[in-house]
Amino acid sequence: METRVALIGIIVEKESSVAQLNELLHQYGHYIIGRMGLPYREKGVNIISVVLDAPQDAISALSGKIGRLEGVSAKTQYSHVITPAEN
Helix, strand or coil: CEEEEEEEEEEECCHHHHHHHHHHHHHCHHHEEEEEEEEECCCCEEEEEEEEEECHHHHHHHHHHHHCCCCEEEEEEEEEEEEECCC
């Protein structure tokens, strides 16, 4: 199965959803290359970027699950880099 490099941009507006978000990211942790979170205290939001190298269906599934969390929005950007998955 091929993998793609992707970035999921996440905005968290509801603090009570953070634990669920972290659990989802933990479940997909083997695909995550890196993650950066920035608290924007003046506006009461957290901005998180997650970079993955994963099969297309895994990226879509994670992004969809994140987007269904209350007070959390997510958008995904894909690289044109597609590679065969390692065994």
